[in-house]
Amino acid sequence: MSIRVRLGAGTGVELLMAAAAVADPDWRAVFHHGPTSYDAVVAAGGRGLARDMTRFGRYGWINLAGPLTAQRGAWSTDALRGWVDAAEPDEVVRVLTGARRRQLRSRLDDTTIAAAVAGGDRAARTRWRHTLDDTLLQVAPWLLATPPETVRATLLDVIDRLPAPARATPLPRIRERLAEVGPEALLAEVAPGVTYRTGVLDDVVLVTSPAVSPILVVVDEVDRTVILHPPLADGAPDDAGARLRELGRAVGDDTRIRLLHTLRLRPSTLPQLCDELASPRTTLLHHLALLRSAGLVSIEVIDGEANVYRLRPEGFEAMARAATAFPYS
Template sequence: MVLKARVGSGTGIEVLITAAAVADADWRGVFTHGETALSSVRTAGGTGLVKDVGRFGRFGWINLVGPLTQQRADWSHQSLLAMVGELAPEELRAVLVGARRHQLRRRLDEEVVRRALAGERSAVRRFLATLGDTLLQVDPWLLRTPAVTLQQLCLDTLAAIRPASDRAPDATLARRRLKDVGAARLLEEVAPGVHYGPQVLDDVVLVTSPQVAPILVVVDEVDRTVILHPPLGDEGATDAGAQLRDLGRAVGDATRLRLLQELRTGPRTLVDLTTALDSPRTTLLHHLALLRSAGLIEIAVVDGEPNVYTLRVDGFERLAQAARGFSLS
């Protein structure tokens, strides 16, 4: 199967990433601009707006990236507001709680999802229990709140958040690379250390955003995958001091060191790692994302199977080279 890809960016995407960072302190600490996002939301609406953003959770905001990028028009802030306003309230709820996500739908049939969204208690319990087997998170508030109320609060919250710039991030280089080298090679360039198995990807949307640096954010919808990635080639200075700084951040944490030590014994799934470290999945995920972005681990993604994490030996060689090349004189 030939991989199809689109490339883009937009101020609406930037607003959603800002909201996701504000809603989740762990991921705010991962994003290079996470604290800037929090400051901008506080300036725009104080603690009340910060609280409203948090109600939807990180996944609620990120899930809106899916329907926004389905539009062929620009993915601007105004387009985002128009999309949220035009969706039927119950359809918006379905998007917010991840009903379009592949991780959920491969475990839960459409009828149970429909009944859960309608508020049937047994279906809601099953829906939430199934979420526990995925990497997704949903605040039960999203299922309890009347859909019309949910839609209005979502609109008001998004309208209050201002994008950092009136212009979309520059995706010119990614578009050029797509034309020059094709979709498969471009995917390797924007997502180094992530290896997709057969039938995992056939339709992918690559979205350039400096706000997600230094990691990737992946939205796995049933019929396509959206990958939010830092600007292509935007890895900062290449001198030894900068390399040592960036790699040092990745290993300069006790939990990340424990993860690396566990992976020394061989490939591991997230379940393996949570058991070995006695830590929640949500805690480990942002640590793993940083290790992957630093080139110290790699991830194999196979449809229907847990992701497998493996040490990347050449990443440690780069760390050693950066240390040797750093001069104190």
């Protein structure tokens, strides 16, 4: 497997991930900085600003990481606003609704997507909605019911009202690791438990962002994959207590225990897990993300097909080691 890997970070990325946490209460609970991000937004613009952010949905904010990280230069808040301001309104809606995503583009052609975004072709919009239902992508209803000009103007207004994010994370550590181990090993290091079948990854952008800790956020565009990941560890010895707290959080939920029991029987796709547990995908996705971040579940990404989830034996072995190493006397 030959992979081209590029590295980056930026305040624009931090703003987007904070916005995603504010827009979705489930993911606000997943991200370590989610509650802090929500409090900062309410302090800056009241609950009205937080409500305005939910119009775009978690995926809407996350999808904007695609065009932001495609730009040359710093991925700053100003660069994000500049892209939104310069883009055609229809293009802004296409990005927000996932039209750059591999999952959608593999099922819909450009003509259908353009007709659906424009809003005049009811058949195209119906096909678009049905196709979205068949993918992991989620689109906020407001985006589908609002004229593109209004969507872009509202997005610019919200960006202008958001509190300034913290400065971007420095990159020397991950640059050193890329030089030391190469792209394939670095990818395994920042995304443990995630495997990609041949043809899925060619061009990868690894974006360091504390705002996504403890999970990964992946934007799988047609021509490249953007993986937002927490900063690499500094190489200090593992803290057994901290590791136990992380594992305890992962397994300390009835739904996540049911997921582990189900995956113990057989590897499964998300639709299969939804059927088995009678739970919506919006509920299971953030639970699966926490289990993967804890090392208890792995994900196999297959081009054009549903991801496959399975138990990760190494994670349970690590849990046993952490429990043994914990100083209880």
